[in-house]
Amino acid sequence: MAIKRAKITVVGAGFTGATTALMLAQKELGDVVLLDIPQLENPTKGKALDMLESTPIQGIDSNIVGTADYADSANSDVVIITAGIARKPGMSRDDLVNTNAGIVRSVCENVKATSPDAYVIILSNPVDAMTYVANKTLGFPKNRVIGQSGVLDTARYNTFLAQALNVSVEDVRGVVLGGHGDDMVPLVRYTTIGGIPVEQLLPKDQIDAIVARTRVGGGEIVNLLGNGSAYYAPAASLVQMTEAILKDKKRILPIIALLQGEYGYENLFMGVLAVLGGDGIERVIELDLTAEEKAALEKSAESVRAVIKIVENGQA
Numbered sequence: 001m002a003i004k005r006a007k008i009t010v011v012g013a014g015f016t017g018a019t020t021a022l023m024l025a026q027k028e029l030g031d032v033v034l035l036d037i038p039q040l041e042n043p044t045k046g047k048a049l050d051m052l053e054s055t056p057i058q059g060i061d062s063n064i065v066g067t068a069d070y071a072d073s074a075n076s077d078v079v080i081i082t083a084g085i086a087r088k089p090g091m092s093r094d095d096l097v098n099t100n101a102g103i104v105r106s107v108c109e110n111v112k113a114t115s116p117d118a119y120v121i122i123l124s125n126p127v128d129a130m131t132y133v134a135n136k137t138l139g140f141p142k143n144r145v146i147g148q149s150g151v152l153d154t155a156r157y158n159t160f161l162a163q164a165l166n167v168s169v170e171d172v173r174g175v176v177l178g179g180h181g182d183d184m185v186p187l188v189r190y191t192t193i194g195g196i197p198v199e200q201l202l203p204k205d206q207i208d209a210i211v212a213r214t215r216v217g218g219g220e221i222v223n224l225l226g227n228g229s230a231y232y233a234p235a236a237s238l239v240q241m242t243e244a245i246l247k248d249k250k251r252i253l254p255i256i257a258l259l260q261g262e263y264g265y266e267n268l269f270m271g272v273l274a275v276l277g278g279d280g281i282e283r284v285i286e287l288d289l290t291a292e293e294k295a296a297l298e299k300s301a302e303s304v305r306a307v308i309k310i311v312e313n314g315q316a
């Protein structure tokens with residue numbers, strides 16, 4: 001049988017979706033379908049065609065199409081959901097819950113009908129709760145519904161550490177757990193630079209400042225942009241997760257998973273380290289945490305629970 005390229009659908013052709021589509025193609029991870037609402041069918045087609053016309057220059061063999069029709073995305077291997085509104089300065093991600101829960105629900109109904117075997121990655125915010133909504137609507141096994149938060153949060157943490165130490169970003173290995181909010185939990189004790197614990201290389205006050213900056217990293221970009229949120233690093237995060245699945249890399253990445261007993265949490269969606277490979281979330285890795293780290297994770301879990309409750313109670 002002829003070997004086929006993977007098919008990847010990106011729902012939402014805005015800043016994150018369009019950037020993700022281009023980056024996926026640039027890595028030749030598969031053929032890309034970029035999908036947005038019918039009112040934006042032509043601009044979506046235009047973006048995709050413009051990207052496609054860059055492929056001869058870049059030597060990329062990936063097809064990219066724009067559409068508003070789920071039939072074009074049928075039988076995708078991976079579906080990435082970026083549909084929804086983004087926050088503006090002064091807003092929290094949780095302020096988006098009412099609008100985005102409805103959008104993610106309707107997108108997932110279409111995905112369920114047209115790509116029933118897909119691995120689905122959710123970006124739309126508030127992403128822990130939106131991963132819950134996606135899981136409920138799709139009814140797919142938990143290994144196939146994956147939220148994006150930790151890859152991005154860890155990338156920010158790693159960026160700041162590399163800058164502070166003037167070393168390659170490749171040698172920085174941070175870990176960030178918890179919800180994708182301002183009380184996320186960068187784990188200093190598990191952070192190494194070229195294998196060396198970061199606490200041996202940087203003074204505590206400098207690490208504390210980096211942890212604090214990481215927690216509000218999304219807000220820092222929102223305030224600078226003025227009219228939307230980050231998209232280059234979020235897109236790169238989605239591409240890394242997609243690559244881990246399509247190439248069965250079995251990467252250890254921080255992702256949002258359905259927790260059923262891990263860290264003592266039942267039926268909670270939150271960022272944890274997991275092995276991401278050809279079968280999606282292949283297993284969650286549970287780290288030993290100190291009492292202080294556990295308390296920080298519980299605080300973050302509380303914030304996530306509060307938003308999920310809004311959705312559960314039918315208020316969003």
Ligand SMILES: NC(=O)C1=CN([C@@H]2O[C@H](COP(=O)(O)OP(=O)(O)OC[C@H]3O[C@@H](n4cnc5c(N)ncnc54)[C@H](O)[C@@H]3O)[C@@H](O)[C@H]2O)C=CC1
Binds near residue numbers: 011087127228
């Ligand atoms: N989890 C994370 O780490 C991150 C999450 N985000 C979130 O991702 C979402 C998208 O952000 P941006 O791309 O910057 O926003 P954007 O406004 O540039 O794009 C969103 C797109 O979704 C489309 N859309 C809305 N309803 C739709 C539907 N029912 N079906 C298909 N498409 C639909 C819109 O027409 C728009 O083109 C936001 O909720 C944002 O908060 C953004 C960055 C990081």
Ligand SMILES: O=C([O-])CC(=O)C(=O)O
Binds near residue numbers: 217218221229
């Ligand atoms: O901050 C936002 O609203 C978008 C996002 O989740 C991030 O960039 O981390």
